[in-house]
Amino acid sequence: MTPAEIIPPMLARLREEHPDAKYELDWTTPFELLVATMLAAQCTDERVNRVTATLFKKYQGPRAFAEADTAELEEDLKPTGFFKQKAKSVQLMSRELLARFGGEVPTTIEALITLPGVARKSANVVLNTAFNMPTGIIVDTHVARVSQRMGLSQKDKPEEIEKDLMKVVAQDEWTFFGPATVLHGRYTCMAKKPQCSTCGMADLCAKNGV
């Protein structure tokens, strides 16, 4: 099967599996989602949520992060790993937001990726999830793995996988396809022990010789 043939039935199966696919990060404002997404690098959502539960009470809005004591912020972010990088990125991002965007999270991908610590993946998460804007397709480690296994892309760089996906997935499905495929990758098509025997779309999968 070609990618174009796989996508329609794949979307149907994804809809059965995850009827209201949404990101599992906890947030109440676009700014909080942006910060949470930045903290999610190489870290499970569950641990990010554990940290942000107290973090977002302590620091409310970009000004609080911009003016925070860096060493203290590093300590607060420690459980998420890469804490020095993340503290620096979150702080610089907050300052840029105040300096250039009036403290508001921009709503274009071009503007978002100019922020320190924000690339296409994080930008797409914020735009797809908080603003429901189909600016692109989230390609994280899960979407990359599922796309490769199912034969939707032969590329390995997330940005190129995203291009391949954008060609075959209709734009009005982008905000569903991304989050739903993340969940499929997380709970069924796992990195180590994919649950092919119970997978609802095994018959569409290149891994099974389709």
Place this chain on the structure above:
DNA sequence: CTCCCGATAT
């Protein structure tokens, strides 16, 4: 390409 980082699964 390497580095950043620690917790958890296998």
Place this chain on the structure above:
DNA sequence: ATATCAGGAG
């Protein structure tokens, strides 16, 4: 002991 986890920067 090693791979992996909702990545991005230099």
